[in-house]
Amino acid sequence: MTLNRLDTLYHMVRTYGAYMAALGVRALEMVGKLGLYMIAARVLGVHESGLFFLCLTWVLLISTLTRAGFEKAVMRHVAAELAIRKGREARRALLLGTFWVTLGGALGTAATILLAQPLAVYVFKEPDLAFPLAISAAAIVPQTLAIFTGHALTGFTRGVLGQLVQNGLWPGLTLAALAAGVHSLDGILYALAAANLAAALLGVVLIWRDRGRLRIDDPNADAAAVEHLPALWRTALPLGVVEVVQITLNSLPVLLLAAFGMPSEVGAFSVANRISMLVWVVIISIGTIAAPKFAAHHRQGEWDELRSLNRKVRLTVAAFGVPVVLAMMVFPASLLALIGPGFEIAATALVIMSVGQLVNCLLSCQDIMLAMTGHGGVLRWLNAAQFVSCCVLCAVLIPPFGMLGAAIATAIFIAQGGIGTTLAVRRLMPRAL
Template sequence: MPVMPRGDLENQSANRIARGAFAAFIIYSAGVGLAYCSQLVIARFLAVDAYGVYAYVMAWVTVLAYFSALGFDIALLRFLPAYEAESAWPLFRGVIQYAERRALAVGILIILAGAYIVLVRDISTQLRDTFLVGLFLVPVLALLWIRSSVVRAFGGVLWAVAPNRVVREGIVIGLVSLASVGLGWSLDASRVMMATLAGAVVGLLLATLGMHKLRPHVIDSASPEYDAEVWRRAALPLVIMAAIEALLNRTGVILLGWFGDTNAAGIYSLAFNIAFVVALPLVAINTLFAPTISGLFARNEQVTLQKLITKAATWTLAASSFIGVALFVLAAELFAWFGPGYEAGVPALRILLIAQVIVAAGGSQLHVMMMTGHERSAAVLLVSSTIGNLVASAGLIGAFGLNGAAIGTAATLIIWNLAMALFLWRRLGLMAGVLAFFQVGLARTGWLLARAPPPLRRALGRLRHSFRF
């Protein structure tokens, strides 16, 4: 049988990622569009203070849901392809059962502990009721993310992304619109949280259907086996990273709400969510990129891995820059759509947009670290960055309000990505994102050094040395 040249294999791999990422991009775009529509609908039918309560509770719910997932929404993307390649079907089935059962148990504990804390604290009725409803969302989201990851490992991009992104947000829009416009109900934060819970439940049911439909049928006859020690050891840093990354993204909302300014928490939440659209191309690439990284690294295909990292970062930077510029220019008009009181978020949005475009240039650094077995180092960098964000944002909020939260988060995101880029270069010999183009440029300076006059040679040599880590 003829062997396909390496160049053809690289091109086929790159083309497959491009096609899959494009499909994921379309689905994610639809989901994000619906998410913004849902935020617009909620903001239209809720007062600023009620929306702030909703955003504050959702920030806590999201962080707790990632903790409840125990990192298996990421770990399964490593274990399932490996077990499938080895035809280790008992372990394949066992790790899915283990992940779901542990996530459900932790979610129930969070509901019980959270309800006790909320009931004994002296807080407003609206905040208490919204928390009590939101706590039930924790295990539902955790299971939804885990089952979506299982479907991703099965190769079902549509079934993995649509329930969590499109269906969940679409149901929120439908229920809130029906209740407010169709039935004339007066909505508060707790009722909107009920709609959010309903959307997540339906999304979970669809993800479950997709998992059943796309599963390898050979696992039906396999008796599950458990390698719990290995799974726990791998999942521990992943759960830390997942929960801490969620906290990093929502530090501003949580701190503003904790300091009692739920109005500013809601406005900042809108600003951060809008700015996160810039990260949409990177998220789309990561939908299929994560399993590919693990496979290329396991086969020691360093050159192919570097090429794919660079190509992916180039695609994401181009798309993110276009989106970022458009949102930067239209920031004032965009916030005006949400009604009076939200215009205070325009400066924060522009600060966050600049940071997100810079981050997009780095590419899939966190996924590269996790899929190459360096999840513990990634967790250390992420935890350090989150602690720094908490400290910086707390101080800056006191001086600049919600703009201070944006400055603290923007600076933290940039420093965190620079730290990951340094790690990837030193430990794996990989240039993060579009920085690989600088590596090509530095190689060409060697040719210039050999032919340049002595003064220019010394200047080029100093420049080349300054870019080395």
């Protein structure tokens, strides 16, 4: 066997080993989230579990708003600068991003506390939601920092650790609190905040251990760069819009259903929606590992390597994700029954949403490709089109059809995202597809 073949074999084993490790972390996340949803639903009942999922949705929405895209901007800048040994520039991006997301998280926390009562009474028409919503504000800054440090670690090519910090740790820790006897809604929300805080602190420690790479400065670095990076905020702005739109897409059907339906419907639909999004466990785990390599290959003009990596990513996602989607289509009621009695009412909704996720699974990770190669503006317009579709579909379908209307809207705009980003990559970077 020649040295070139050995080198190719080594890189294949290393790449797929990283994918498997990432999937292992996501499997930990999946077990933690499913266990958390199941036990929380059984302990709280359909009504209070609906309030819990509303609070969880709100925390995710506000955390995304307060990060404003800086987490993905920092991931791209750190990966691209370290690829050509510009450690000081990577450090500058990391510190600037940390400042802005921390400030944003603090503002989001204050706004949630102040608006909890009017939101509960006038928007969701559920006065019992006010106090839990105010408590959930405690999770906003910790979750914001956990997700930010996770993305930063991915920029350091520590994608597996990054996913552990931003997604893998907090569900398990919150589930452990339930297993230890925390069975009230308020207690679960406090446990959620503490779990995210622990994840954020772990992220800070891991970045600190890797700080030596931020001191490296190659005087010939500019000569190795094919692409010059814009200011951090210019990278963050379109990506921030994308992130806000994406979390809005996931949150809007739940929030509108809460405004027009009963908490029991919200609880059942939220569980079905989260089960359908398990395919994202596969997509994000593999895409996150590939993201810094997308940025590095693009900056160095390595088109053959970029195309090869993109194809491997899509194939791997399809191999692991399609069976998950098929299970949702074939056994929807059984999966929902695992959560608790009464959730089977969302079985048809789960089947509908899994159709959209199937398209998303087969056309995966092209949004990450656009984000990591400087096409955040295009991604922003694609997401704006998704947002318009989501608003129109939800407004038309949810009031008359309730849960099924929310499921149909969700399936359509999810499929739209996969199709749109793939067509954009084909048009803008045919050599990468």
